[in-house]
Amino acid sequence: MLREALSNILKFHNYLQSRTDARVRDYPLMQSPVQMTTILMAYVVFSVYIGPRLMANRKPFRLNTVMIIYNLSMVLLNAYIVYEFLMSGWATTFTWRCDLIDPSSSPQALRMIRVAWLFYFSKFIELLDTVFFVLRKKQNQITFLHVFHHSFMPWTWWWGITLTPAGGMGSFHAMVNATVHVIMYFYYGLSAAGPRFQKYLWWKKYMTAIQLIQFVLVSIHISQYYFMEKCDYQVPLWIHLIWMYGIFFFLLFSNFWVQAYIKGKRLPATEDKLKLNGSASEPITVVANGKHLGRERENGKVPYYTNGKIFLGKVKEI
Structure with missing residues (x-):
C-alpha cells in the first residue's frame, strides 16, 4: 500500500513537470512544488511555534534601521512589479476584459512571465514581515489571517504560473496586489522611522479598507468572464480560483475590519x-x-x- 502511494505521488510529480510551462521551468523555486511547500511549512512552524519559544526568555530586538531599509526596498520592488505588469500588457495591448494567455515567446510574453515570477518570488521575501514580528516579540500581530495570507498566497501562485505564466486576465489581481503593497510598505516604513513620524500615520485604519477595495476590484474584474458571450480563456480553472480567492479574502479582511474598527479590539492608539x-x-x-x-x-x-x-x-x- 505504501509502495502504491509513493508510486502515485511520483506519477503526480512527473505530471506536474510535464505540465509546467517550459518558459518558466528554469526559474528558481519552479522545478517542483516540494521546494516552495517545504519553505512555507517551515515558515508556519517558525511563526507559530519555534519563533515565539526561542524569544520567550529573550529581550525583543530593536530592528528599526533594518525595517526602514526593508520596507523602502519593498516599496521600490512592488512599484517595479506594477510598472512591469503595465508594460507587459495592462497599459499596452490588453483590453481589461477577455485577455487570453499568451503561449508565444514574444518579447512581451517573456516580459510578462518574468514579472509574474518576480511577483511570486516577492511573496517569499514578504515572509520576513513575520520574522520581524517574532524577533520584536510582537506575537499579537501574528494572527491567523496574517499567517494564512502570507503562506497561502505564494503556494497558490506556484500553481498559477506553472500553468499560466503569461496569464492574461488572470494576472490582474497580482498587479492590484503589488499596487496595494506599495502603499502598505510605505506606511510600514514611516511607522518604523520613529515617533517623529507618528503624526503622519493617522490613516492606519484605512489600510484595511484599501485591502478590501483590492478584493472588490479583483472580484469585479474576474467576474466579467461569467457574463461574456464568449471568452476562450485557456485555463478556466484559474478564473474560478481567482474569483473564489477574491471573495474568500474579502470575507476574512471584512471580519478583521469588524473586530478592529467596529468592535474596537485593534483601534489605533492615537484614537x-x-x-x-x-x-x-x-x-x-x-x-x-x-x-x-x-x-x-x-x-x-x-x-x-x-x-x-x-x-x-x-x-x-x-
Missing part, C-alpha cells in the same frame, strides 16, 4: 478615548514601548499610567 461619566473624553498619548499614557480625573488629581504602573502628578519614567 483611543477614555469616556468619563458621559462627558468629553481625553486623548491617550502613545509612548515608545507601545503602551499608553492614559488620564482620568479622580478627586481632582490626574493619575498617569506608564509601563502598567500608576503615578499621581508627573510621569515618573521607569
Whole structure:
C-alpha cells in the first residue's frame, strides 16, 4: 500500500513537470512544488511555534534601521512589479476584459512571465514581515489571517504560473496586489522611522479598507468572464480560483475590519478615548514601548499610567 502511494505521488510529480510551462521551468523555486511547500511549512512552524519559544526568555530586538531599509526596498520592488505588469500588457495591448494567455515567446510574453515570477518570488521575501514580528516579540500581530495570507498566497501562485505564466486576465489581481503593497510598505516604513513620524500615520485604519477595495476590484474584474458571450480563456480553472480567492479574502479582511474598527479590539492608539461619566473624553498619548499614557480625573488629581504602573502628578519614567 505504501509502495502504491509513493508510486502515485511520483506519477503526480512527473505530471506536474510535464505540465509546467517550459518558459518558466528554469526559474528558481519552479522545478517542483516540494521546494516552495517545504519553505512555507517551515515558515508556519517558525511563526507559530519555534519563533515565539526561542524569544520567550529573550529581550525583543530593536530592528528599526533594518525595517526602514526593508520596507523602502519593498516599496521600490512592488512599484517595479506594477510598472512591469503595465508594460507587459495592462497599459499596452490588453483590453481589461477577455485577455487570453499568451503561449508565444514574444518579447512581451517573456516580459510578462518574468514579472509574474518576480511577483511570486516577492511573496517569499514578504515572509520576513513575520520574522520581524517574532524577533520584536510582537506575537499579537501574528494572527491567523496574517499567517494564512502570507503562506497561502505564494503556494497558490506556484500553481498559477506553472500553468499560466503569461496569464492574461488572470494576472490582474497580482498587479492590484503589488499596487496595494506599495502603499502598505510605505506606511510600514514611516511607522518604523520613529515617533517623529507618528503624526503622519493617522490613516492606519484605512489600510484595511484599501485591502478590501483590492478584493472588490479583483472580484469585479474576474467576474466579467461569467457574463461574456464568449471568452476562450485557456485555463478556466484559474478564473474560478481567482474569483473564489477574491471573495474568500474579502470575507476574512471584512471580519478583521469588524473586530478592529467596529468592535474596537485593534483601534489605533492615537484614537483611543477614555469616556468619563458621559462627558468629553481625553486623548491617550502613545509612548515608545507601545503602551499608553492614559488620564482620568479622580478627586481632582490626574493619575498617569506608564509601563502598567500608576503615578499621581508627573510621569515618573521607569
